[in-house]
Amino acid sequence: MDPVSLLVGAIIAVGGIVVGRMLPARRVKPEPQPPALPSAPRSPKPMCGCGHHLVFHDHENKRCQAQVVIPGKWTGQSASSYRPCMCQGYRGPVPLDEYYAPDLLNGES
Template sequence: MEPVSLVVGAMIALGGVLLGRALPNRKAPRPQQSSRYPAVAQQRPPTPQPMCGCGHHLVFHDHEKKVCQAQVVIPGKWTGENANSYRKCMCQGYRGPVPVDEYYAPDILDGGM
């Protein structure tokens, strides 16, 4: 190759690197994933929460009667008053997903059944 074209190519490459360094709002490089397991997610998805149709968590519902014990805010503009008022949630029972019970299974030490 010609020495002039090598110098021009090196100057273009160096100019691109310097321009890239000088530009603001650069994003931080992403952490490299293992090449062995590229599809493994770095963060676990959030645990699903047992929410009722009324919008309250399972902890707000009575375990025996299944009635919601939370209070609901009624804005004053709906009732024509200046202040907000509170009333008991009218949910008749928890209708959301039931959390799975956790069980402990002891390890099999002998390897036999």
């Protein structure tokens, strides 16, 4: 290799570095992120299969005490009507009881 070709190669390399530093930085478009999932609740909500909360069910016989709306367009009437929920018993997650645990250190650190 002759010294002229080495000098030309070095000039091209240094010129490329200088031009790369002088040009504005190319911005890479961020990839679209999928929407973040909402955080899961700490415990499942006590919802029955009928769609009503545990508080609508009687504690003794577990029957649902809520009212269900029947839209008028289903019955051919102009107004909506109500009827008792036909749920025979609560069929959902049972919430855990919360207990108080006293401090083991009796308030001392």
